[in-house]
Amino acid sequence: DKTWDILTSSNVQGFAQALANYCNAHGLDGVDFDCEEFTSAQNNPAQQALVGTLIKNFKTINPKFVASLDTNAGFGPYFP
Numbered sequence: 001d002k003t004w005d006i007l008t009s010s011n012v013q014g015f016a017q018a019l020a021n022y023c024n025a026h027g028l029d030g031v032d033f034d035c036e037e038f039t040s041a042q043n044n045p046a047q048q049a050l051v052g053t054l055i056k057n058f059k060t061i062n063p064k065f066v067a068s069l070d071t072n073a074g075f076g077p078y079f080p
Helices: 012-026 045-061
Strands: 030-035 066-071
Touching (some): 012 045
Parallel strands (some): 030 066
């Protein structure tokens, strides 16, 4: 649950490489990135940018990898 909290500009490439290595080792075709702690575009934009960088770096390592992003859009104080 704390992955997004420890992701930094210094380690984002290492995370991407580790995920790529895991996919290669286990015959996976990609990763579904679940980043559900953000409630809007204004919520911690620097961290959101790091998530985007992680996905970009992951896809750069192997463009054939599939990547999806699941966010917490729509769930907030005004969601019925």
